[in-house]
Amino acid sequence: MLTVIMHGNRMDVLPKKKLLNIMSLSRKFSSCVKKVRKTVKTRKNSIPESAAIAICTKSVLFPRGRTIKRFKMIKGKPKLITQKRK
Numbered sequence: 001m002l003t004v005i006m007h008g009n010r011m012d013v014l015p016k017k018k019l020l021n022i023m024s025l026s027r028k029f030s031s032c033v034k035k036v037r038k039t040v041k042t043r044k045n046s047i048p049e050s051a052a053i054a055i056c057t058k059s060v061l062f063p064r065g066r067t068i069k070r071f072k073m074i075k076g077k078p079k080l081i082t083q084k085r086k
Contacts, residue, residue: 025060029071030078032056 036052057068066082073079 025064025066025082026078026080029056029060029080030073032060 033049033052033056036055037048040048040051040055042048042051053068053071061067061082062085065085067085068080069083070081071079
């Protein structure tokens with residue numbers, strides 16, 4: 001089964017297996033950010049979420065050969081767009 005999803009201005013057709021993999025990766029990444037944000041200590045003027053995103057990128061995405069292109073939470077649902085690491 002193929003699924004059509006929107007990536008910015010273009011539409012991509014993905015097989016169901018790949019779509020589920022992307023969705024589970026975004027859930028893992030967002031739960032990691034939520035957990036790490038509570039425990040990370042930052043400098044005076046920095047944002048704890050940016051430090052948490054950096055830590056979770058290294059632990060969740062790098063072992064799979066991916067890196068972040070875009071990430072945001074929309075109404076509690078994570079939206080993660082990745083790209084291959086060079």
